[in-house]
Amino acid sequence: MSDLPITAEGRALVAGIARRPVLDIVRGALFIGILLLVWISLRPFPDLSGFYLSDVTAGGDAFLYGLFGVLMVVMLALTIGDNMPALKSLLTPAFLLFAGWICVTVVLSFDPATSLRRLSLSVFVVVVAATILLLPKSQGELLRWAGIAALVLLATCYLGVLLAPHLSIHQAGDPQEPALAGHWRGAFGHKNVAAAMMAMLLFLGIALTRVGGWLAGIAVSGLAAVFLFCTAGKSSMALCLAVLLLTSLMPLVRSFWGRALLLLTPLVLLNLLGVGTVMSDTLDAVASRLPLDTSFTGRADIWEFAFDSLRRRLWTGYGFESFWGSSAIQNLQEGKEWAALASHSHNGYLDIALGTGLPGLALLIAAIVIKPLRDFQAADQGGNAGPLAMLFLRIWLFGLYLSSMESFFLDRADTIWVTFLISVFGLHYLARFRMRS
Template sequence: MSQLVDASGIRIVAAGVERQRVMDIVRGATFVGTLLLGWISLHPFVSLGDMQLGDVGTGNELATYATFGALSVLTVALAIRNDGRGLATLLTPAFVLFGAWLLLTVVLSFDPGTSIRRLSLTVCVVAVTASLMLLPKSQQELMHWFAIAALALLAVCYLGILLAPDLSIHLASDPQEPGLAGNWRGAFGHKNQAAAIMVMVLFLGVYSVRSGLWLSGAAIIALASLFLLYSAGKSSLTLCLAVLLLTSVTSFIRSFWIRAIILLTPLLLLNLLSVGTVMLESLAGISKLLPFDSTFTGRTDIWAFALQSLHARLLTGYGFASFWGSSAIQNLPEGKEWAGFAAHSHNGYLDTALGMGVPGLLLLILVLVILPLRNFQRADEGGNNGPLAMVLLRIWLFGLYLSAMESFFLDRSDPLWFTFLLAVFGLHYLARFRAQA
């Protein structure tokens, strides 16, 4: 009888071990696959030769909505099974208040249908990214998963350059921006987006090297750096170097307030010397003295129009993601017809105000600017101050800086928004839980 019991017990243990192995594979495959989907999307290597090419996030793509809807259910279920306490910590007053204001702007939107559709995808992406960072059981797992995803993305982009250069490199025949001919874009729709993602991937390479994956990390750094150079993303390259320098300083400075001054002052200056130049003549004069295009490649016209439009709806804005390309833009004067076809204002903070009003912008600054920095400080003070905290800080800070020139905050499944959110939620969890090695 004892032999039968022992045999039965062994079978039960073996079955449990096998189930655990299967779940480990499911967790890893879900993390890597979802991250690659967030980066590459369901529509990689788009042709830019069609003048009718629209915004891939118009809210009418059933496949994208269905995929992220299913992934949100899967990743949340896995996160609850793996670490339900982590998800519960997201019910903070700041997140709840921000979510409530978001819903109010949908109700008051100029185009409620568009706002609801776009918000539904944004909510799914938020749920996916919040859950994704809870899937690894250790920093070792997370490090390997990030490295696998980064190398896979680089492989896809480089294969595109080799096998389908007309779909991976900007061409002189592209009707929209022929001046970008020769710039690499890989699987992405524009070289600016490709350059920004390569910077974030480069940060992951540095993280891999610092965590012990020397060979994989060095390969990621080399391949991402080369792609960044050939994409000619000057803004991303400059911001990359600035972020690496400024975040390195935080290793020697422990004060939260001094860290905040060092990291956030450049963010303030970037916005003052960009959108601020169309608000104050003195700032415009200063920008003309600096060694770059004072019109920011024509962005000043967009900023001026956006600010003028914002004045009419300072409190509530025009509704979540429902200003550009909507009925809110009417009776355009001569010379401003382009505004009816613009996709965004090339400034994430200004676009947030247009969609959610000034209160929405202030809440976004609270949850995406102030709290993540505070979470990094808490993680550092709590002993979670290793390579993981640093790479999350770098991705987060780079996203903040880049948003002074680009718009991706709350932008549904945008790869920059997707990666930025991983850093925001990662810092949130590191501030509350001890990361297992």
């Protein structure tokens, strides 16, 4: 008996079926690998005993630029064929205007070469963050892959604490902040970054539990919660609880304006009673009556210096990522010498204004404060507000609140920034496309 002839169409079908498992493995490996690259970085467990934190987070590694450039090309090649509508949907007025203004600030920058170099890495990272969510074919696959990456990160951090405590726990001999001795930082350069990441992983663990991944969800949530406590990151702990509480009220508040009032009022208050205290004596007096450290652990001095600097270039700023650590800081008064060593102002909104001026700050608010909330509202109204949408909402909201005390907006491959950015793109896609369960 002779074999049945196989047509050209049949051979193509067989070849396609054979390639599918390989592509699935590639997609999963890329997704998990990119998350681990962002979360663990190329230089985990930095030794803080011999240099300042600004050296740890400078982000000037040429290899990192090249790696993200290659990843951008690979991600576009993998996703552009099947996901062109999703990629085209990113060309919204909010995103385009903000990106356009950033380009203007590069041209007008105090240091155009530095701004252009840092913008190039930011573009690579933004493209990777926008396309990574197009690799999974379902919500379950996305959460499963993210859960694997989270467990690897948590195992790395805990192993660091057990096997190399001098590189994963702040030491009294660290020259920058010896008062943090005993606070866990894991694979990260500072306990504040570790605390923020653990809060975000806690949100991920809750999402995994909600979709039926009980074992992974409980493991991620429990390990992240314990590590968060050991970082002694009071701000992240308080903000994590606030985010969980406020987002749990979302089913009770259905209108967009009601949700904006619920979620964004704390953001306004955090900035008014924080950075606003160096602008207004009235706000300073109000804050002094509250059970707060009115110096905000030294942040008030740096906020005052940043505001004084901003007044000189209010409308254009100093250029994209070209203020801190640059020649823009010169002729410092006695007692202000520390400003030459600072890497940011501990307020993301203030740093955006320093880099891109007040127009840039307004466009940032439109693109990553107002738009994501509108996207969640659209996803909810379209029946797409499940555990994944809530995960993105919580990471987004936590990032907004945290930026009132830390600075990571547009900070190239920064761990918190990229995780926050992925959540912004996630809300954007869920508002426009339905992902398989």
